[in-house]
Amino acid sequence: MKTVLRSQDLSCPSCIAKIEKALLSEEGVSEAKVFFNSGRIEVVHDSQKVDTKKLVEVVRSIGYEAKVSAF
Amino acid sequence: MYPNGVTFGIRFKDFFTKIFEPKFRKLLLMVSSGLLILLALVIGKLFHVLWLGDLFMILAALTAGSDIAIRAFRSLKNKHISIELLVTIAASGALIIGEYWEAAAVTFLFILGAYLESRTLNQTRKVLQGLLDLAPTTVLVLRNGESIEVNPMEVEKGETVIFKPGSKIAVDGIVINGYSTIDESAITGESLPVEKETGSQVFAGTINLDGMIKVEALRVGVDTTLAKIIHRVEEAQDEKAPTQRFIEKFAQWYTPFIIGLSIVAYLITTDIELALTLLVIGCPGALVISTPVSIVAGIGSAAKKGILIKGGEYLENAGKISAIAFDKTGTLTEGKPFVSDVVILNSAQREIHNFNIKLPTQNHEFEWNDDQLRVLKIAAVAESGSEHPLAKAVLQAAGIEVFEGIERFDTITSRGVRVIYEGREIVVGNNQFISDQKIVIPDEVNEHQLQLKSEGKTTILVSIQNYVIGLIAISDRPRKNAMDALKKLQEIGIKTIVMLTGDDHLTANSIAKTLGLSEVKSQLLPEDKLDIIRNLQNDGHIVAMVGDGINDAPALAAANLGIAMGVAGTDVAIETADIALMADDLMKIPEAIRVSKLTLRNIRQNVFIALLTVTALLVGVILGKIHMAGGMFIHEASVLLVILNGMRLLRIA
Numbered sequence: 001m002k003t004v005l006r007s008q009d010l011s012c013p014s015c016i017a018k019i020e021k022a023l024l025s026e027e028g029v030s031e032a033k034v035f036f037n038s039g040r041i042e043v044v045h046d047s048q049k050v051d052t053k054k055l056v057e058v059v060r061s062i063g064y065e066a067k068v069s070a071f
Numbered sequence: 072m073y074p075n076g077v078t079f080g081i082r083f084k085d086f087f088t089k090i091f092e093p094k095f096r097k098l099l100l101m102v103s104s105g106l107l108i109l110l111a112l113v114i115g116k117l118f119h120v121l122w123l124g125d126l127f128m129i130l131a132a133l134t135a136g137s138d139i140a141i142r143a144f145r146s147l148k149n150k151h152i153s154i155e156l157l158v159t160i161a162a163s164g165a166l167i168i169g170e171y172w173e174a175a176a177v178t179f180l181f182i183l184g185a186y187l188e189s190r191t192l193n194q195t196r197k198v199l200q201g202l203l204d205l206a207p208t209t210v211l212v213l214r215n216g217e218s219i220e221v222n223p224m225e226v227e228k229g230e231t232v233i234f235k236p237g238s239k240i241a242v243d244g245i246v247i248n249g250y251s252t253i254d255e256s257a258i259t260g261e262s263l264p265v266e267k268e269t270g271s272q273v274f275a276g277t278i279n280l281d282g283m284i285k286v287e288a289l290r291v292g293v294d295t296t297l298a299k300i301i302h303r304v305e306e307a308q309d310e311k312a313p314t315q316r317f318i319e320k321f322a323q324w325y326t327p328f329i330i331g332l333s334i335v336a337y338l339i340t341t342d343i344e345l346a347l348t349l350l351v352i353g354c355p356g357a358l359v360i361s362t363p364v365s366i367v368a369g370i371g372s373a374a375k376k377g378i379l380i381k382g383g384e385y386l387e388n389a390g391k392i393s394a395i396a397f398d399k400t401g402t403l404t405e406g407k408p409f410v411s412d413v414v415i416l417n418s419a420q421r422e423i424h425n426f427n428i429k430l431p432t433q434n435h436e437f438e439w440n441d442d443q444l445r446v447l448k449i450a451a452v453a454e455s456g457s458e459h460p461l462a463k464a465v466l467q468a469a470g471i472e473v474f475e476g477i478e479r480f481d482t483i484t485s486r487g488v489r490v491i492y493e494g495r496e497i498v499v500g501n502n503q504f505i506s507d508q509k510i511v512i513p514d515e516v517n518e519h520q521l522q523l524k525s526e527g528k529t530t531i532l533v534s535i536q537n538y539v540i541g542l543i544a545i546s547d548r549p550r551k552n553a554m555d556a557l558k559k560l561q562e563i564g565i566k567t568i569v570m571l572t573g574d575d576h577l578t579a580n581s582i583a584k585t586l587g588l589s590e591v592k593s594q595l596l597p598e599d600k601l602d603i604i605r606n607l608q609n610d611g612h613i614v615a616m617v618g619d620g621i622n623d624a625p626a627l628a629a630a631n632l633g634i635a636m637g638v639a640g641t642d643v644a645i646e647t648a649d650i651a652l653m654a655d656d657l658m659k660i661p662e663a664i665r666v667s668k669l670t671l672r673n674i675r676q677n678v679f680i681a682l683l684t685v686t687a688l689l690v691g692v693i694l695g696k697i698h699m700a701g702g703m704f705i706h707e708a709s710v711l712l713v714i715l716n717g718m719r720l721l722r723i724a
Contacts, residue, residue: 008196009093011189012710013319013359014154021149035309037363039196063093063142069203 003052005041005059007066010034015064022062026050041066100138101182107131108175128171135178136162154354157330161350165699168343176700177351184707188360191714195364195721198371199308202301205257205276210234210241213285223275224292232286234279243290246271251282258296259654260377276300299645300653303381304374308367312383314674315362322355325685329353336693344699345692352688352702357709361677364717369670372723377653378663379638385649388632389667394567394612395560395660396604398626399579400460401619402636402657403570403586404547408460410468411528412544413443414519419540444469446541450533452477453490453499461531464545465499487531498534501575505532505539512539524577527585553586556657563661563668567612571600571626600626617660619644634660666723673720677713684709 010016016034019041023032028049033042043055052068059066108131115124136159143155158181165174210223213231223241226232232242240253252264255277264280267273273286276297292298311319329349337346366383373380380386400406439447451469454462455477478491487500489508498508502520505512512532519542520530528544557568569590572579579593592603600616604626607614616623616630619637624647627633635648637655645651652659688705691697697705 008193009189011185011192012154012354012356013322013363014354018146018149018151018153021151022145025149035305037308037367038199038305039193040305040309060093062145063097063138065092065094 001045001047003043003045003055004069005043005052005055005066006069007039007041007059007064009064009066010036010039018062019059019064022058023055026054026058029055040069097138097182097186100134101179101186104131104135104175104179105183107134108179111172111175125171128175129166132162132166132171132174132178135175135182139178139181152326154326154356157326157350157353161347161699164343164347170344170699173699177703180700180703180707184356184703184710187707188710188714191711191718192360192364194718195368195371195714198375198721199301199304202257202276202297202304202374205239205297207239207241212288226288226291228288228291230288232288234284234286236279236281236283238279240273240277240279240286241275241291242286242288243274243295244272244286244288246273246284247287249282249284251284252280254278254280256377258300258377260375260659261654261656296645300374300379303379303645303651304370307370307380307382307385310382310384312362312366312387312674314387314678315366315383318358318362318678322359325355325358326353345695348692348697348699348702351699352685352692352706354706355681355685356706357681357684357713358678360710361681361713362674364714365670365673365677365720368717368720369666369673372720373663373666376659376662376666377656378659378666379645379648379651379653380663380667381649381651385632386667386670388613389615389650389664390671391613392565392615392632392664394569394607395565395615395617396569396571396600396607396626396630398600398616398618398623399570399572399574399582400547402550402617403553404549404582406460406547406619408464408529408545408547410447410464410543411546412523412542413439413446413468414523414542414544415442415446416513416515416539416541418513418515419538439468443541446533447543449497449535449540450499450531450543452492453488453497453533457488461529461545465531465543468543496536498537499531501531505534508534510534510537510539516542521577524575525581527578527581529574529578549582549586550655550657552657556660557586557588559658559661560664563664565664567607569603569607571595571603597623597625601629604629615664634663666720669723670720673717677716680709680713680716 013036016036019034020032023029023043028046029043031044041059045055056066056068107127111124111127111131114120114127139155140159143153143159146153147156158177162174162178165177207223209220210226211218211233212221212226213233218233226242231247232244234240246267246269248269250268252266253273254264255274256262257276258274267284274297275295330353333346333349336349337343366386369386370380397403447465447469448471450465451471454465476492482488483504487498487504489496489498498505498510502512516532516539523530523544528546530542530544532539533541533543560568567590568588569592570579570583570588571592573595574593576593579591583591600623604614604616614630615632615634616626617634617636618627619635627635627648632649633647634650634652635644636652638644638648638651638653650663684705688697688702692702
């Protein structure tokens, strides 16, 4: 499934690669894309292995607050 | 017994969980390291207790540095060399060589900068948040005769939804009952409220002001125009402009280059401080953020005015436009053709009554006399069922929609039709079509046509049993602000403005004259419009094409910038146009170009600031004029300057 997270903490584009790599290193995440300009994080993941809550935790563990968004 | 203790306990627990929120932790670390630095300065400089001052400096560096180091380590685990890693190495190095002040200042400035940057950047992202907030969370829907409150996403297509005064409209739909005024500014950018009655279209995200209305839901959730706008704006903001792509490529090489330079510098000079300072300025911060910040602010600012720009690339194009082509109908004119004149030919005065054609009777009040109405109705028979705008105007004037029992023979779109009705042959069309049917056009037709066309009207001929009996003139009013908009476009430097139309020369020239336009291309077929765009481009122009986004899609696509007008509710146009104007307002075109130009200028300013800073820092460090703390300060200040400059775009009036 595809989940959209939104973060208000993205301040330097260097965090794009950081967040993407962190999410992709999680088992069950097949795609992770960070849109710096709009502050959106799109994740394609197997909800059986990683739920949306876990995704938020992963992003938080590297220092960014994010919320799940409807669209 | 111990009420204070209990509350303290709860507060402490809150505090403890809050520490794990990145935002709060960063703020806490920033404030405490700042205070420690202040304390260290006071103790060291004022009281000259140097060892205690140094101790506080070290504590400050550790406080601010711990968070940076943790993040650097976590990224390293993901095999990513982050900016945090560079800062961690630089600060650790400074601590080792005894430069405690430098270490504390670098780490403190780094987290202070990040904090201020994310706060200011979010201001630029706020426009979108504002749009997201427009979607209401609950809505009253009528089910089994009862109104129940549900989430707007759960409303089914075709259900009836009720909106009370003051509530936000939650779906796209048609008013089926009630009367109200609605504030549509969020969707169209028009500040004036719009009156709505049965049959009117309403959009999610608008605000119902004073009446209660029942609406049939046509589109809900992600299908609404509001959701489409949000999606479009976001995609646009994330779309990389050419400038941004270039800079990102540059930035990709910049950081490794600086790391390499730092190592080389150390090997040659063995000056560890120089090497560490180079690491501090290794983040291309201001450079990578220079373009995105302007684009997010510029596109957001335009969206607030009901102007959807597809992306940074189109923003850059819009700023360079040198020629504009307008597809006349629906842009320069209202696009609502109506019958303005009906002329009975002298030669037909007698004949017209000889044709005792049985016509359906209508009870409408008409402004036409009996003969005129008769000609209109004969034409309406032939045009019956047609979707062509001119045909629709005739049908409307005759008060008729569809006839039964018509035998159709020739139909050439936008030329004419030949039908047999009640045993009589009726031909309706332009002069060319009538001649092709071997029908003689009386001389007096020419006279009438000259007059009508010079008034900007389109004429069609009506003939029955091979006799031309009359002319019908159809007019499409120029939009009220068309002249102002064209004047404005010329003022902002667009000298070549061309009107494209399928109308004949005389009609087209007359309309162009009232609008004050000199260049007209008339009698065009749809594919001709494409060629005209190409020709303009071959002449070296950067061309914008304005249309309704539906009938003129190929020409819009061929132009450097395709602008579609009045697209609220038409998805195709929102998707295909490079710039989509939600409202039918021509003044939004010069406005869109103005916003684009301002944004483009803003990007250039930012790139200039960033490049200047990077160069100055590099030269300053190598010459030994800038040290760690100073380098970090200039670096963070330039990032903030670039963001603040970009934010100016949010205030475009």
